[in-house]
Amino acid sequence: MLQLTADSADDATLEEIDAIASAAFGLPRFSAREELRRPWTRCWVAREAQRALAFLIAWHVVDELHVLNIATCPTALRRGLATGLMQQSLEYARQEHVRLVLLEVRRSNRAAIGLYRKLGFTVTGVRPRYYSDNDEDAVEMALTLDPATGAAQPGRDEIRIEL
Numbered sequence: 001m002l003q004l005t006a007d008s009a010d011d012a013t014l015e016e017i018d019a020i021a022s023a024a025f026g027l028p029r030f031s032a033r034e035e036l037r038r039p040w041t042r043c044w045v046a047r048e049a050q051r052a053l054a055f056l057i058a059w060h061v062v063d064e065l066h067v068l069n070i071a072t073c074p075t076a077l078r079r080g081l082a083t084g085l086m087q088q089s090l091e092y093a094r095q096e097h098v099r100l101v102l103l104e105v106r107r108s109n110r111a112a113i114g115l116y117r118k119l120g121f122t123v124t125g126v127r128p129r130y131y132s133d134n135d136e137d138a139v140e141m142a143l144t145l146d147p148a149t150g151a152a153q154p155g156r157d158e159i160r161i162e163l
């Protein structure tokens with residue numbers, strides 16, 4: 001696992017990230033380079049044999065870390081790569097005394113919701129028809145950390161979602 005910055009990212013890795021985004025989300029115009037230009041963007045990459053296989057992009061603003069994108073190359077799914085990236089971002093959050101890690105996920109995305117639940121995230125809300133491409137609801141999930149110790153605070157779903 002590697003944390004990328006605008007300075008440390010090489011062209012080949014950035015292109016690999018764009019290709020993973022394209023394959024995973026169907027986002028042909030996704031640009032890791034653009035994402036990394038924002039000073040508050042944080043990016044982690046899982047590599048194997050010099051090849052990027054998964055990435056995570058988050059925004060760190062004050063005491064919150066907002067996970068925007070996480071994706072694994074379709075040929076490397078279910079090998080724990082996304083879990084490893086999330087754990088890296090949570091370790092960063094602890095070091096930076098982040099209080100809240102939050103994200104949105106499509107209601108139909110069982111794989112991602114399963115991933116986040118395994119890490120202790122709980123459901124905090126639903127944004128109806130948040131995704132304009134298909135009017136799908138966003139499920140809001142969060143993990144609260146103790147900013148002093150980094151310990152994850154136990155939480156439970158604030159609303160019930162039918163999957």
Ligand SMILES: CC(C)(COP(=O)(O)OP(=O)(O)OC[C@H]1O[C@@H](n2cnc3c(N)ncnc32)[C@H](O)[C@@H]1OP(=O)(O)O)[C@@H](O)C(=O)NCCC(=O)NCCS
Pocket residue numbers: 024025054068069070071072073076077078079080081082083084105106109110111112114115116118
């Ligand atoms: C969601 C995603 C990132 C998971 O990546 P991954 O590297 O395969 O995840 P992991 O191997 O670390 O899996 C961790 C857990 O997630 C859940 N999970 C992952 N894939 C799953 C699937 N197809 N069905 C059900 N649960 C799944 C499981 O709980 C899994 O733990 P387990 O293997 O011990 O059962 C990947 O499926 C992906 O890239 N999807 C497309 C992009 C996307 O939807 N991103 C999230 C929204 S931004």
